[in-house]
Structures are given as structure tokens and as C-alpha cells.
Amino acid sequence: MKRFAVVSRAVAVLCCAAGALFGPPQASAQPNPDARRLHELMEQYFEGELRLNPVIASSIGDRRYDDRYPVSIGEPHRKLQRAHYRRYLGALAQLQRGALDAPDKLHYDVFERMLARRIRGLAFDSHLQPVTQLAGAPVEFPLLGSGRGLHPFRSVADYDNFLKRIDGFQEWVETAIANMRRGMDLGIVQPGVVMQRALPQLEAMLVDDPARSPFYQPLRLLPDHVPGPERERLAGAYAKAITGQIVPAYRKLRDFIRDEYLPRARTGVGLSEVPNGEAWYRYLVRLQTTTELAPDEIFQLGQDEIARIRKEMARMREQSGVHGAPAVYRSREDLLEAYEAIRTIVTPQLPRLFGRLPKAPYEIRAIEPFRENASPSQYRAATPDGSRPGVFYVNAAGIETHARPASESLFLHEAVPGHHLQLSIQREREDLPRLRRFGAYPAFVEGWALYAESLGAELGLYTEPRQIYGRLGSELFRAVRLVVDVGLHHKGWSRERALQFMMDTAGSSESDAALEIDRYIANPAQALAYKVGQLRISALRARAEAVLGAKFDLRAFHDELLKDGALPLDLLEAKMDAWLARAPR
Numbered sequence: 001m002k003r004f005a006v007v008s009r010a011v012a013v014l015c016c017a018a019g020a021l022f023g024p025p026q027a028s029a030q031p032n033p034d035a036r037r038l039h040e041l042m043e044q045y046f047e048g049e050l051r052l053n054p055v056i057a058s059s060i061g062d063r064r065y066d067d068r069y070p071v072s073i074g075e076p077h078r079k080l081q082r083a084h085y086r087r088y089l090g091a092l093a094q095l096q097r098g099a100l101d102a103p104d105k106l107h108y109d110v111f112e113r114m115l116a117r118r119i120r121g122l123a124f125d126s127h128l129q130p131v132t133q134l135a136g137a138p139v140e141f142p143l144l145g146s147g148r149g150l151h152p153f154r155s156v157a158d159y160d161n162f163l164k165r166i167d168g169f170q171e172w173v174e175t176a177i178a179n180m181r182r183g184m185d186l187g188i189v190q191p192g193v194v195m196q197r198a199l200p201q202l203e204a205m206l207v208d209d210p211a212r213s214p215f216y217q218p219l220r221l222l223p224d225h226v227p228g229p230e231r232e233r234l235a236g237a238y239a240k241a242i243t244g245q246i247v248p249a250y251r252k253l254r255d256f257i258r259d260e261y262l263p264r265a266r267t268g269v270g271l272s273e274v275p276n277g278e279a280w281y282r283y284l285v286r287l288q289t290t291t292e293l294a295p296d297e298i299f300q301l302g303q304d305e306i307a308r309i310r311k312e313m314a315r316m317r318e319q320s321g322v323h324g325a326p327a328v329y330r331s332r333e334d335l336l337e338a339y340e341a342i343r344t345i346v347t348p349q350l351p352r353l354f355g356r357l358p359k360a361p362y363e364i365r366a367i368e369p370f371r372e373n374a375s376p377s378q379y380r381a382a383t384p385d386g387s388r389p390g391v392f393y394v395n396a397a398g399i400e401t402h403a404r405p406a407s408e409s410l411f412l413h414e415a416v417p418g419h420h421l422q423l424s425i426q427r428e429r430e431d432l433p434r435l436r437r438f439g440a441y442p443a444f445v446e447g448w449a450l451y452a453e454s455l456g457a458e459l460g461l462y463t464e465p466r467q468i469y470g471r472l473g474s475e476l477f478r479a480v481r482l483v484v485d486v487g488l489h490h491k492g493w494s495r496e497r498a499l500q501f502m503m504d505t506a507g508s509s510e511s512d513a514a515l516e517i518d519r520y521i522a523n524p525a526q527a528l529a530y531k532v533g534q535l536r537i538s539a540l541r542a543r544a545e546a547v548l549g550a551k552f553d554l555r556a557f558h559d560e561l562l563k564d565g566a567l568p569l570d571l572l573e574a575k576m577d578a579w580l581a582r583a584p585r
Contacts, residue, residue, distance in 0.1 A: 034095045035104045042111055042433045045088045052080060055140075058150045060427070060438055061383035066151060067161040069141075069168025073127040074175045082122050089115040102578075106564070107433060109571060114439070117287060124280045128183030129190050130176040131257065132522040133197035133374035137172045138253060142205065142370065147218035150380075150388070156226055159218065159234050166241050173249040177256050184264045188274050192265035193495060194522045195257055197374045202257070204370035205250040210242040214370065271489040271524045281489045284525035289532045290443045290568035295490040298528055302482025305531060306505060309476045313469060320465045328403035332366045332396045338406035339364045339394060342461070346416060349459040354417065355559045358382075358424030362390035362415060372397040376519065377410055379419040384427040384437070390420045408461045409453040409474040417459070417558075418449035426565035436565050442526065444566040447533015450478055454538070458554075473507070478534070480506045481527040484517065489524045536569045537561070540576050548583055556583075 050057040053072070054065030071077055092115070097108050130136050143149040145162055152158045183189050207213045219235050226234075271277045271284075285295055293301070316322065329335040343364070350357055360382035367375055372395055382390035392415045396404070412418055422445065427437055453471055456462040462471060480502055487493035487501070495517060502513040520527050540561070545552045560579045567575065 032099055034099045035101065038092075038095055038100065038104055038108060038111075039433060041088055041091055042107065042435045045084075045111075046434045046438075048084050052077070052084065055144065055150060056438070058144075058152070059381070059383070061385055061387060063152070066158065067164040069137075069165040069172065071168065071172050071175050073130045073172065073179055075127075078122060078127060082119065085115050085119045085122075089119065106567075106571065106575070107436065110439070110567065111435060113568060114435075120283060121287070124276065124283065125183070125186070125188050128179050128186070128188045130179055131198055131253070132190065132194050133201060133371075134519060134522050137169060137176070138198070138202055138205075138250070139371060139375075141169050142214040143368075145215045145218065146368070147221045148365075152388070153218040153221055154223060156230050156234070159222075159238075162218070163237055163241055166245050170245055170249050173253050177253065180256070180261055184261065186275065189261070189265050191269045191495075191521055192262060192267060193269065193518055195262050195265050197518055197522070199254065199258060201371055201374060202250050202254040206247055206254065207242070210239040213242045213246065214368070215242050215246055269488055269495045269521045270492060272492070278490075281524055285528060288442045288525045288529045290441050290570070291532060293532070295486045298482050298532070299486040299491070301535075302479050302486070302531070305479035305482065305535075306476065309472055309479055313472050313476070316465060316469055316472070322466045322469045324464070324466055326405035326466070326470075328405050330400060330403045332399060335394060335396050335399060335404065335406060336364055336366060339392070339411055342406060342408060342411045343415070345460045346411070350416060350421075353455060353458060353555055353558055354421070354562075355555050356425055356563065358416075358421055359428055360384070360386035360390055360420075360424045362392060362420045362424075364392045364394060364415070366396045367393045374515070374518075376515065377414060379414040379423075381423045381427065382420070384430075390415075390424060392420065407470070407474070408456055408467060409471045412453045412456055412459070412461070413449045413474075416452075417455060418452040419445065421452075422448050422562055422566075425562050429563070429565065432565060439566055441566040441568055442529035443533035443536070443569050444572060445533075446529040447531075447535075447537050447569075448562075450475070450530045450534035451537045475531075475534075477506045477508070478527075478531045481516075481520065482531055485520045485525060485527045488517075488520060495521065533569065536573065540573065544576070544580055544583075547580055548585070551584060 050062060050065060053070055054068040055070065057063075057065045089112070092108070092112055095108070097105060100108060131138060133139070144151045145165070147153050151162050151165070153162070180189070205213065210216050216238055219238055222231055222234070266273060271281045274280070282295065285298065286292065289298070327338070329338055362382065366372070367377070375393075375395065377395045378393050380391045380393065382388055392411070394410075414420070423440075426432075429437055453474055456471060457468070462468045483505075484493075484498045484502055488495075488498050493501075498517050498520075499510070499513050502508050502517060503510060506513075508516070541554075541557060544557055561572070561576065564575065
């Protein structure tokens with residue numbers, strides 16, 4: 001296979017040889033028995049996944065399991081997962097891959113890798129570290145029950161279903177405490193800094209007045225059609241659940257972490273410090289990047305990218321200068337309005353770059369106060385039918401005293417043409433198996449979003465040199481992540497060393513750098529997905545431009561890249577190679 005023409009070591013490292021080529025996704029008119037069985041297995045597997053993970057079902061608009069909350073960190077649940085994955089991996093092995101057509105080969109490969117990856121992941125003890133400031137039930141459950149999250153609140157049944165989910169949350173907390181005690185005995189504990197970040201989030205749930213709880217907010221959104229007696233019953237039931245179940249559960253978890261766990265938490269921060277931590281980190285690197293890159297290769301890749309981007313930034317300063325300062329805002333409302341203004345510029349330009357656009361709407365909101373001091377700006381996907389919009393969450397913590405600008409590159413990353421566009425297009429592809437429609441590979445998803453930041457000039461943004469310079473600064477920040485994450489979890493860097501490196505290299509303030517570093521500490525290897533994926537996507541575009549010359553169609557390239565949803569990077573490269581081979585010269 002002809003390789004990419006590359007000019008940097010970074011791209012050369014990422015452009016590994018692709019596997020078998022995949023043709024256009026045209027289903028067979030009369031699928032052979034192996035193809036029919038493959039689709040049956042994928043559908044049966046996905047049904048099992050929804051039963052095991054009812055919140056995922058809620059997230060995609062499937063209402064059948066809205067009264068359940070999984071204790072996914074419990075050993076019974078993990079045993080069910082292990083059996084589920086092994087059953088379908090074994091069944092898949094009975095099929096003749098060679099008898100499948102090209103689209104079904106792609107389905108087969110994605111399915112097989114996913115199952116093998118999940119089985120491998122259960123060998124590690126993430127369930128013994130169930131609480132962080134970024135994820136886990138204590139952070140996610142208030143969002144689920146806020147009235148504006150994944151759980152619907154449109155009928156009396158919806159409200160009663162969430163009351164039942166509270167029972168599952170209580171069991172989750174009890175299991176988490178038992179798991180963390182076991183982790184303390186085995187030396188598998190979180191760094192103290194992670195728990196210090198999590199404690200204020202737990203304490204924010206400890207309210208004396210139920211009406212001040214996030215879990216009471218749905219009562220303020222009761223539909224008009226709910227009759228008076230039902231309104232009174234639900235108000236009483238929610239007040240009782242908050243005071244009698246939710247607040248005690250959060251208090252018990254807070255007291256345990258503060259009084260028992262924090263004194264035993266790690267003073268170091270790298271995953272390599274825990275038993276089997278080196279192998280665990282290598283697994284997470286492969287999981288997040290979908291490559292075979294070793295940690296040391298990624299560390300060098302980050303250094304190379306830092307040097308390249310800083311050189312480009314220096315060239316800009318010399319040639320055009322970087323003058324002026326962006327407008328800044330001192331209230332959440334003003335900041336959100338500024339992002340809405342960016343939306344009005346970008347939206348009309350999208351058809352120039354994309355033939356397929358999402359149907360689902362999206363909203364722009366500030367991150368809730370209880371989690372804004374520990375959570376970065378982010379996106380949450382819409383339901384496929386658009387009944388729940390996507391949400392671009394903006395971090396506005398401390399804006400009243402520390403004014404901040406609206407970031408064009410952040411908008412492009414989280415909203416359109418980044419996460420909202422890519423994930424909504426994928427979820428709206430009804431002809432894809434559900435396993436594929438709702439699957440995610442971080443290197444593809446985050447790589448696409450970082451690549452999307454580079455499209456600003458073509459979408460009416462980056463009209464001044466300082467804005468282009470700012471976009472390069474955002475890319476530099478992602479390159480720094482490669483060095484810092486590997487430094488923390490593989491090379492034994494201290495938190496202080498990583499913090500100083502980020503401030504010195506990316507120009508981050510100490511508070512912003514601390515928020516990011518603590519994120520990488522809590523979620524090892526996740527930060528690697530962005531740059532690794534973006535480099536591969538950029539290299540695919542560069543190759544297509546070089547091969548097709550004047551006949552290169554950027555819109556067609558984007559549509560082909562996105563139409564089959566998220567893929568491991570080598571399968572994406574093989575698919576795009578096949579598209580390029582078919583493209584008219």
C-alpha cells in the first residue's frame with residue numbers, strides 16, 4: 001500500500017500500515033448465512049448491553065429501563081459483563097469472515113476488537129477506584145436527575161421511574177465504599193489530589209432544604225398536564241427521597257472519603273505506582289488511541305509536535321504580529337451570548353464543508369455550579385430523534401472575578417463541526433447497526449473535534465491573526481498533553497513537575513494548569529486521544545489532496561470520513577484508502 005507523503009516525524013509515526021481495504025457500504029441484497037448471523041449477533045449483543053447499562057439506554061432515547069440504575073462497579077455486574085463479552089466473542093469466532101462482503105467485514109472487525117478490548121479491560125481494577133472529580137455516579141447522578149439531563153421528566157411515570165433509580169444509587173454508594181476499602185488493602189487507591197477535588201462536589205449535595213437540591217429541580221419543571229394531587233404526591237416523594245436517601249448517601253460517602261480514605265490516599269499521582277499499574281496504563285493508551293504506539297513513542301511525538309507548533313507561532317509573530325486582545329466577559333449570561341454569536345457565524349457556512357448535517361439541535365449552557373470547579377468545558381450528545389438536544393457545556397467558573405473570552409476553537413471543538421456534528425450524524429444513521437451508531441472510539445471522536453478546530457477560517461472565523469494564533473495555542477495545549485500524561489503515568493513525573501511544564505510550555509495560568517493536570521491524573525491516557533487522532537485525520541486529508549490534486553473535494557472527504565461513525569484509526573485509514581482508490585482522477 002502506498003504510504004502517505006509526510007514531512008514530519010509526527011505524521012510518519014501515526015501513518016502505520018492499514019489492513020484490508022473496505023469498499024462502499026452497500027448491503028448485500030441477499031445476505032449469506034454468516035452475514036445474517038453477524039447482524040443477529042450485533043443486535044442481540046446491543047440488547048444485552050442496554051439491559052446491563054440502563055443509563056445508556058436512557059441516553060439514546062430507549063425508555064424501557066428508565067427505572068433502573070446499574071451498580072456497574074459491583075462484582076456481580078462485572079461477572080455478567082465478562083460472560084456477555086465472552087459469549088459473543090465465541091459466537092463471532094464461528095463465522096467465516098472471508099465470506100462477508102466489505103461492509104460486513106468492517107462490522108465484524110469493529111465488533112471483534114470491541115469485545116476483546118472489553119474483556120482485557122476487566123483484568124484491571126478500575127472498580128476499586130470508583131470516585132473521581134470527573135466521572136462516576138456521584139458526579140453523573142445529579143446530572144441524570146436534574147430535569148435537563150439524560151433521564152426524561154415528561155410524565156408521571158418518568159418521575160416515578162427516577163425515584164426507583166435512587167434505590168440503585170444508594171446501592172452504588174454502599175458498593176463504592178466497600179470497593180474503596182478493598183482497594184486500600186491492596187494498595188489500589190486514588191491520589192489524594194483527586195479526592196480533594198471530589199469532596200466539594202459531594203458536599204454540594206448535602207442540603208438542609210430539599211428544594212435547594214439539584215434533584216428537586218424536576219419538580220419545578222412538572223408538565224402542565226400533571227393533575228394537582230399527583231403534583232403534591234411527587235413533591236412529597238422527592239422531598240422524602242432527598243432527605244432520606246440522597247443526602248444520607250452523599251454524606252456517608254463524603255465522611256468515608258474525608259475521614260478514612262484520604263489519609264490512605266496516594267501522595268504520588270502516576271498510575272504506574274499501583275499494582276500492575278504499568279500494564280494498566282499501556283492498556284489505557286491502546287484503548288484511547290486505538291494504536292500500538294508505546295508510551296515513550298507518544299512522549300516523543302508530543303515533544304516533536306510542541307517544537308513544530310511553537311515554530312509556527314514564532315513565524316506568525318515575525319510575519320504579521322499578534323495584535324490586540326479578545327473581548328472578555330464577566331458574567332455567565334454574557335459569555336453564553338458570545339458563544340451564541342459564534343453559532344450564528346458558523347451555522348450558515350457548514351453546507352460548504354459538509355453534505356450531511358445533523359438534524360438534532362444543540363444548546364449552549366454553563367456547567368452547573370456544583371461541578372464547575374473540577375470539570376472542563378464539554379459536550380453531551382443528543383438523542384437520535386432530537387427530543388433531547390445536544391449540550392455544549394461552557395466552564396464559567398469564577399468569571400465574575402476573572403473575566404474570560406469566548407473561544408472560537410472551543411466552540412468548533414465541542415459544538416459544530418466538532419462533537420455535535422460528528423456524534424449526531426453517527427447517531428442519526430438508522431441504516432447502521434446500533435452497535436455502530438452508538439459506539440465511540442476516543443481517538444476518532446476527539447481527533448475529529450481537534451481537527452474541526454482547524455476549519456475555522458473556512459467557516460467565517462479566525463479573521464484576525466491573533467485568532468489564528470489562539471487556535472495554534474489550543475493545538476499546542478493538546479501536544480503538551482501527550483508529554484504530560486505519559487510523564488505522569490509512565491515516567492514518574494510529580495504533579496508539580498507536570499504543572500510547571502504546562503505553564504512554561506503552553507502559557508497556562510496556574511489555576512487552569514492545575515485543573516487540567518488533575519484531570520489527567522484522574523483519567524490516565526484519555527488526554528492522548530486528541531492529538532493522536534487529529535494527526536491521523538490531518539494526514540488522511542493531506543494524502544487525499546496530494547493524490548487528487550484539483551479534483552479533491554473537501555466536502556466529499558468529510559462526508560466519507562464521518563458517514564460510518566467512529567472507527568479505530570487503522571480501520572479508518574483503510575476505509576479512506578479504499579475511498580481514495582475509487583475517487584475519479
